[in-house]
Amino acid sequence: MTIFGLTPSVVVGMFASLVATEADLTTNHAASSNLPRGAGFYQSAKAAGHPAVIFAEDFEVEDYTSRWDEARDKDKRVLALVDPNDKRFGKQSLQVRADLAHNTGGGLIKWFESAPTLFLRFYTKFDKDSDYIHHFATLRANKSLQGKDRWSGFGGAGLKPEGDTRFSTALEPWGNWGKWPAPGRWNFYSYWHEMKPAPDGKYWGNGFRPDDLPDISKDTWICCEFMLKHNTPSKRDGEQAFWIDGKLLGHWKGISWRTSPSVWANALTLEAYVTNRWTKNPITTVPFDNLVIARDYIGPISIGAPADK
Secondary structure, rough: OOHHHHEEEEEEEEEEOOOOOHHHHHHHHHHHOOOOOOHHHOOOOOOOOOOEEEEEEEOOOOHHHHHHEEEEEEHOOOEEEEEEOOOOHHEEEEEEEEEOOOOEEEEEEEEOOOOEEEEEEEOOOOOOOOOOOOOOEEEEEEOOHHHHHOOOOOHHHHHOOOOOEEEEEEEEEEEOOOOOHHHOOOEEEEEOOOOOOOOOOOOEEEOOOOOOOOOOHHHHHEEEEEEEOOOOOOOOOOEEEEEEOOOOEEEEEHHHHOOOOOOEEEEEEEEEEEOOOOOOEEEEEEEEEEEEEEOOOOOOOOOOOOOOO
């Protein structure tokens, strides 16, 4: 696993025409971006039946794990269905409970057929005692959906990926080495073949983050959405962006995620993974609900409207 406290800012050198310029990867284009904002297709169609949808999960059935490929639920004490206390999310939400005395948290993995541009939307909430969280929602690129190749995008902490093997990007809270109140501020945490090393010379992931984000609100459901646009192999035309409650906060361009056309972001890890390096509260609980993977911008649920079921 990666070491949360070692996440560096993205620092991009200039290698003539071989890599993207520094401005490409350090500039947040959100203010001038033509990406959508606010309402998306979720407002006018049931998510599960919309042609843009690849996968949708509302956690309303007891056997929800049958729809996922892997569940990390040590001793059956990590994952539970709970009352969301919000009519938008039906009767049940998924709660991930990390207990430092017994586990590092857990979560779910889903492999899926990818697309040139992907959008992941989910709702989450941090209670008043929420502590720092090490990993959260990650899209991972693997060499295929078959056999051991579907695991090529997992592991490899501290190592720079090969462009024909893996890449990943995650939307997660970042605490700035404990300087910001837990759980921190929203941040992309990315691994790819042109990433930059940490001060120790290893590759612990590069952070993409706006300079002026507020601390993450607690005790309220938050709509999180992020986009990953695959690059054309051998070109630096990849992108990533994220929205919070329908507001576009970050958009970065000029990324060469991969060098091979066989490598696609085709696995989602949804988790609350903690370590005692920064997490000190004995118990950290995080609920998730109304998750959608799609080919188009999804958008938040209308205020006051029930969730699409």
